[in-house]
Amino acid sequence: MSLSNITTEKVKDRADIEEVVNDYVPLKKKGQNLWACCPFHNEKSPSFSVSPAKQIYKCFGCGASGDAIQFVMEVEGIGFNEAIKQLAQKYGIEVEEDHTATPEEVQAYNERESLYIVQAFARDLFHKNLLQTDEGKSIGLSYFKERGFNQATIEKFDLGYAMDSWDTLHKTATKAGHSEDILLKGGLILQKEGDPSRKYDRFRGRVVFTIHNLAGKPIAFGARILTNDKKQPKYINSPETAVYHKSDVLYGMYQAKQAIRSKDNCYLVEGYTDVVSMHLSGIENVVASSGTSLTENQIKLIKRFTDNVTVLYDGDAAGIKASLRGIDMLLEGGLNVKAVVFPDGDDPDSYSRKVGSEAFQTYLNEHARDFIEFKIELYEEEAKHDPIKRVDTVRQVVQSVSKIPDPITRAVYVKESAKLLQMEEEIVLAELNKILLKGQKETYAKPKDKFSPGPPPQDADTPFEAFLPEEKPKLSAKDVLAGQEREMLRLLVTYGFEKISEDLHVCEYLIQETGDLEFQTPLYQKILIEYKRALRKGVLPNADYFIKLDDSDVKSEVINMISNRHEMSDNWQLKHLIYTNRESDDLSKTTFNEIHRLKRRVLEKMVDETIQKIRVAEENGNIDEVSDFQMVLMALNESLKEINKQLGTVKSR
Template structure:
């Protein structure tokens, strides 16, 4: 079912763009707006802007733009209705359902949205199983033995799957879900060579719910408590429409606020490591869930902090096998530190062994910079072997070479020189060698591409003149509407409003770009009701394309500081300073583009026409041409022939 208009409006009023976006990225104040590296594309310098005053966001790199609702739709990959539900839950707004929905409305829920609903049902099902006799004696007993209290169990939606072939399947079917939907969500399996015969994927295991950044259940990890060598210790959800393992970090939803507050993220390996650290009062922790670290996971951490501390089990072989992760973190622009636990211990076991206070103290006193960690690890293995020492130097240099920041690289060169008792010049020589090597084709972080801008007011040497002219027409339509949206309520002269002049002058032109035509018609409709609409009036639409264009029209990448003008007495011209001329010229340019298109269409007709019609068409052509010359003269441009 969809939510009521009242609920939607309540969400619009309460959902603050800074709070909503701040749940997903670390925002920093610059000028009037807030900035961050864009969560939608890979970039090294922030081009993602949030305007608290306008309640919108815009990325000047990839072009993503919208309000709080659109941001949730974009970041979560869900539809409008699910975004409203998400925000209503965040702000404690009661959700009113629309009644008497048509079959089309019910069917309108996307497959992705439906999967979220199913996975949430499964999460609650597994949680309730802990209250059954089997769940208490096996699942709850295991969690209690590990020291996980009810607060941790609820916080992470821990649960239990009943030892049965179809316990979840039967319950879900009763709740209105089909076996095919459960299969797509990764909750059931289909028997081989028996189409239509389904059974539960998870049976007789304790369940760990995997959440996305927004807190939605997207997958499950399941641990067996039986000592059966034929059964894997853990089984996990497969890749689905909503779950991609390489993009996910266990505990990110529960940790994101603490990561931002502490400006550091602890990185561990497994589910129980995360739970034990939370139990010890350390909440800024996530797990890669036993997988090798990926580029997407690193980007996810970087949304909230530039600092990561990797916690390693006290197992030398395991540490060496996972060292590549440090280089990937460095290459991703993160500042990396490390902690190694005593032999045979991992974060989970050590936290339980020594208690919360001693565990926190251990982290504080044993955290070391990645370079000290790597040098110490390598030199301990080959103290008296010159060949191994030389190899250690090369490995350290390879890591330093991954660091994007040249100042930070130089700092680490000096530190490595001191720690390894080597001349700094020798390390610099090795660093230059590493930097001069051709970049690997499968480099973890490809070079950032230049932002792609949508407006092409002056295309250079277009391949197709007609296509180029169409783009110019589109740009000029956008420009006229930009002025209408930004200055519609302003006056030019004593009585005439900008909106009245623009509507009168462009009303018969017929905008050709569908989104601009839609916006213009909505504007005229609002005026007919006695409303002079602003951008905020239209941002309430659920039309994401229209919303994006609106935000493009009301945002700019750079802000001119008023301090610069007052301090240096250097003043720059603004379009609003001579608004009448700006509006007048813009309308003329639009008319010029429309006329140019009409001339091309007439030429095409003349070529295909009979002799009797050609004279009339030529007459029309000359009339339009004369009008075009007048416009050129008024604009002071070169008269076209």
């Protein structure tokens, strides 16, 4: 269901771009703007800019842009209404609904809200079972206390217990007014195969771990059995639902995100109890993959908060080797990876309970190994007296290095690998180039729009010319005109109400000079029409006006227009007495030149079209038409000559 305009406007007025973005990525001030590594793509150098003055963000790497609402939509993967609701909750704004939504929209909205509500109901019931029932206390609570979990930790992670009965949750939830359909869709109950009337609880006789989204809402559960029943799995997890996609979620991220950001490191473990135990040891920057293989989205989730990951492994060499793919994925995701291995037979949970908090933290600090050193140590013992296994060790290490996207970092690791492997650096580099070339050969074989640097050719079958950049195609008159239309709109949006004379504003001059001219680019024509419409209504259509529109295309384009990757420091003038010209210093000259450039681009496009018409007429043998079009071409070239004279340029057609 859609939200009222009043709620939306309150959120737009209250939401601060710096506060919102800083909840997800750490921002650093540089000049007038704030910068960070982009949360939407992998990068080493910050190209993600936030402008508190303009209340916008812009990534100069991937092109992502928008306001605070758009940022929440993109980073959380949610719709406009959900973003508004999330921001309303952040700022304590009451949410009012608009009852004009379509039936389909109402149904989808209600289902998601019902799923959130029923998951919260289940969390509260499991928690109550744990603390207030004899069964929960004797089985579930005693298990948690045996592991050292205190009351504060139980509350922090919403731990609970599912009663050992077929339908406790089912009966309690339906009695409270929750529908069976939503309980089924939420994965909380199951339907007996062959008997639709028989429904029963998914979680029974197990301790329960609540899985939260980044906003802290319960969205799923993991439940552990406490008996040695070999017929049942040790853990049962919620299925995928409309609010829970396991490939996008890491257990404990809600509780860990602030600590990950402040420590600039994320510990990655396997299970729920590992996460909770580490919190008890004073280490809060920890998340778990919950026993599943790492996914690309989970890695992106970590990268929102830090570039550094330390993977914690149980002391089982065979198990470690089986899970090494995770390290390669982390490297491929642009993260810096270290690893810690616990003594044989221990995991983070058991070892922290065995040695205590202080010794546990000391162990992590002293035993963290760079991924190369870790891999070499892992294979070193068995490869010591076996040349074939030693060769395999080299290939395993170089394979991981090849996953690193940054070429400078790769080069550093090649040098370090060669040193640790006691091999010539050239041999390691040759093996790396072989792996890189194998992965990129197909890419190089295809035509490219622009040159992508990579390894040099390593075999005689690849011609040198294939690695040279292709010549950039010349822009058409249509593309050049689009660029000029955009530039005029940028001036309108940025300086529209600045004066260029005593009684003339930039917007008045530009609009008078263009008259009824229609822009050829549909998006720019739409922005121009909206600008004129706002003026007629007595509204100042500056950048903020367009950013607050609900048209995402217009909003994005205006943000791109007003965003500059580089800004000139005021210290140039204040401290160093270096003075440079800015376009705002002489707006009358700037606007005069831009309107004439636009006219020139329009005329150039008309010239190209007229030349094409002459060619068609010649091919058809229509002499009269050729003559008429030649007269038009002469007039257009005369106009072009006059405009070039005004601009002080010499340009012939």
